[in-house]
Amino acid sequence: MGTGSGEALLRTERLLLREVRRSDLPVLERMWQDPVMRRYLGGPVSDAVATERSAGDHTGGMMVARGSGEVVGWCHLGRYRTGDLELSYVFLPEWWGRGYAREACAAALDLAVDRFPDDVRLIAVTQEANLRSVRLLEALGMVRVDAFEEFDARQVLYAIDRPWQRGADGGPGASP
Numbered sequence: 001m002g003t004g005s006g007e008a009l010l011r012t013e014r015l016l017l018r019e020v021r022r023s024d025l026p027v028l029e030r031m032w033q034d035p036v037m038r039r040y041l042g043g044p045v046s047d048a049v050a051t052e053r054s055a056g057d058h059t060g061g062m063m064v065a066r067g068s069g070e071v072v073g074w075c076h077l078g079r080y081r082t083g084d085l086e087l088s089y090v091f092l093p094e095w096w097g098r099g100y101a102r103e104a105c106a107a108a109l110d111l112a113v114d115r116f117p118d119d120v121r122l123i124a125v126t127q128e129a130n131l132r133s134v135r136l137l138e139a140l141g142m143v144r145v146d147a148f149e150e151f152d153a154r155q156v157l158y159a160i161d162r163p164w165q166r167g168a169d170g171g172p173g174a175s176p
Helices: 022-033 047-055 100-115 131-139
Strands: 008-011 015-019 061-066 071-079 085-091 121-127 143-150 153-161
Touching (some): 022 071, 071 100, 085 100, 100 131, 121 131, 131 153
Parallel strands (some): 085 121
Antiparallel strands (some): 015 061, 061 071, 071 085, 121 153
């Protein structure tokens, strides 16, 4: 695990996207092993994989916290196997349905504009059966561009081309 300071990367109206801290490890381990959160992610990872991940460097992800500091989720901007910039995310079930995932992912898209200026497309992959995730990606302005079988389930790939910044009305995906 990285020894990042937990520095703020971006603030939204209700949330803070910040670097991962060593103290976040219990929340990350829950995200890796909780059957509810892992339902559409291939199931909980084994103890051995969780131990390996715990020892790794997770500074590429961003913890998503409320103003009180309480963690509600995790977002990551990284490379998919195709080389495309990919948004991935996991949110704690006790915070589902409150708009935190949409707010945090929209902020991550804004951050991607600055961090990855040469990327013209951003993607996200989810299981087709994960209707919450499908609705989130569509609310962000992403469009379904592919479907395929992987991990014994139907996966869908969503994409959004630049500019993916929020418009003047604050809505995601609007072009200025």
